[in-house]
Amino acid sequence: MGAYFAFGRCICCGRHFTFHPERVPSLIVEGEREPVCRACVDKINPVRKANGLTEIVPLPGAYEPGSEEGDFSFSEEGE
Numbered sequence: 001m002g003a004y005f006a007f008g009r010c011i012c013c014g015r016h017f018t019f020h021p022e023r024v025p026s027l028i029v030e031g032e033r034e035p036v037c038r039a040c041v042d043k044i045n046p047v048r049k050a051n052g053l054t055e056i057v058p059l060p061g062a063y064e065p066g067s068e069e070g071d072f073s074f075s076e077e078g079e
């Protein structure tokens with residue numbers, strides 16, 4: 001069983017990116033849960049901290065795997 005990922009638009013910068021729908025950090029905008037890309041999380045955190053808010057900590061696997069570590073081993077076993 002592999003992880004599943006969604007493809008969407010960052011609510012902050014408008015960039016398209018791949019993310020895990022249940023793990024990605026998000027902002028509630030007009031009642032909708034909108035995903036935030038990693039670059040924006042890094043930008044938002046100092047602002048949140050300065051305003052006395054807790055920093056956003058992305059969960060492990062919140063973003064597309066392999067993009068930084070280069071792990072493209074998708075093996076299918078058992079059949």
Ligand SMILES: [Zn+2]
Pocket residue numbers: 010011012013014015036037038039040041
């Ligand atoms: Zn963004």
